Amino acid sequence: MKSKNLVSLSVALAFLVLASTGLLIYFGQGTHPVEHTHAWFGILFVIAAVFHIVNNWASLKGYSQDRKTGGIRKEFIIPTALAAVFAIGIAADVPVFDKLANAGKMLVRGNKPKPGGPLSxxxxxxxxxxxxxxxxxxxxxxxxxxxxxxxxxxxxxxxxxxxxxxxxxxxxxxxxxxxxxxxxxxxxxxxxxxxxxxxxxxxxxxxxxxxxxxxxxxxxxxxxxxxxxxxxxxxxxxxxxxxxxxx
CATH class of the missing domain: 3.10.450.50 (Nuclear Transport Factor 2; Chain: A,)
Structure with a gap:
């Protein structure tokens, strides 16, 4: 059994579960089992991702660094910049990110309150x-x-x-x-x-x-x-x- 195959398949499986539960939570269907599943598979995904990075470090380094000049490739700069914009926008509670975060719930529920609440x-x-x-x-x-x-x-x-x-x-x-x-x-x-x-x-x-x-x-x-x-x-x-x- 090849360890690289095991790690890659683990990352893929954890990602599929995270994507499924994440979409359910985004659209306001995050029940207790769904949220717990999302949390636990998030931990498993991080563990598997660490091994995946270790196994593919040489390839990842080649993707991000130009071998001829030694400089950083734009393929690395673009996703890094996008991640930074989203992280800062979410942390600063910028209105557009707040609307985006609640767009799924609004699409499914509209302005109706969550079933069972709020308490009068x-x-x-x-x-x-x-x-x-x-x-x-x-x-x-x-x-x-x-x-x-x-x-x-x-x-x-x-x-x-x-x-x-x-x-x-x-x-x-x-x-x-x-x-x-x-x-x-x-x-x-x-x-x-x-x-x-x-x-x-x-x-x-x-x-x-x-x-x-x-x-x-x-x-x-x-x-x-x-x-x-x-x-x-x-x-x-x-x-x-x-x-x-x-x-």
């Missing part, structure tokens, strides 16, 4: 209030099972003193304290980051303590369920400009 504000508010209500009830009654149904055990938690921990490390101890007091959570507003993430901002009050705390919860949708994956509480003065619910 009514849906965002409903998800936020439902999740927060379950969280507060579980938190205040020390119902661990219900709590983990809406909070990821690996959720990052940062309290008002700046201490950082995970859900499994921090929440059980806080629940013991919460069960002895009547804490109240008020959702001030909820914003959709995208179809799978919602940011919830609210106020935490306690009748036994006149001081208020502001909190923010990051909700993530996974397996058709919404869970809190990040929690932060802070004093109102440490978050200037954050609205506080009026009483």
């Amino acid at each position: 504000q009514q849906a965002v508010d409903s998800i936020a209030h439902s999740t927060e209500a379950t969280y507060l009830k579980a938190y205040s009654t020390s119902d661990t099972a219900s709590l983990w149904s809406v909070v990821d055990k690996k959720a990052l938690i940062r309290n008002e003193s700046g201490a950082v921990g995970t859900g499994s490390e921090t929440l059980p101890d806080l629940m013991k304290l919460a069960s002895t007091s009547a804490s109240q959570h008020t959702v001030d507003r909820a914003e959709s980051i995208d179809n799978n993430f919602i940011m919830v901002y609210g106020t935490l009050t306690n009748p036994s303590n006149p001081a208020k705390l502001l909190y923010s919860h990051l909700l993530k949708q996974k397996d058709n369920a919404w869970k809190i994956v990040a929690i932060q509480t802070a004093q109102p003065t440490s978050l200037p400009g954050t609205p506080v619910a009026s009483k």
Whole structure:
């Protein structure tokens, strides 16, 4: 078995898969399996391409360098210049490149939003209030099972003193304290980051303590369920400009 044949055929096969999945993504049909296939075959293509360059280094050098003068051939300059123009244009977000990048999706979908999104504000508010209500009830009654149904055990938690921990490390101890007091959570507003993430901002009050705390919860949708994956509480003065619910 010839290694050069194996490498060349590997490059060709990886290219065909990349081209197919790339076109699907370009035309807005990039499902999760398609995107993962594109990513993995991109890695395989790079590996195969490295071996292909090594095997054909002499030929590539001959294509790019004039043997008589030792200068660079225009056949090398033209593709290099085109690659540079595209790289700079995309990095600088030049309008023509932005339109070109979205032309495929516009051709297939037009101005219609992607199926399943974006979330309406009514849906965002409903998800936020439902999740927060379950969280507060579980938190205040020390119902661990219900709590983990809406909070990821690996959720990052940062309290008002700046201490950082995970859900499994921090929440059980806080629940013991919460069960002895009547804490109240008020959702001030909820914003959709995208179809799978919602940011919830609210106020935490306690009748036994006149001081208020502001909190923010990051909700993530996974397996058709919404869970809190990040929690932060802070004093109102440490978050200037954050609205506080009026009483």
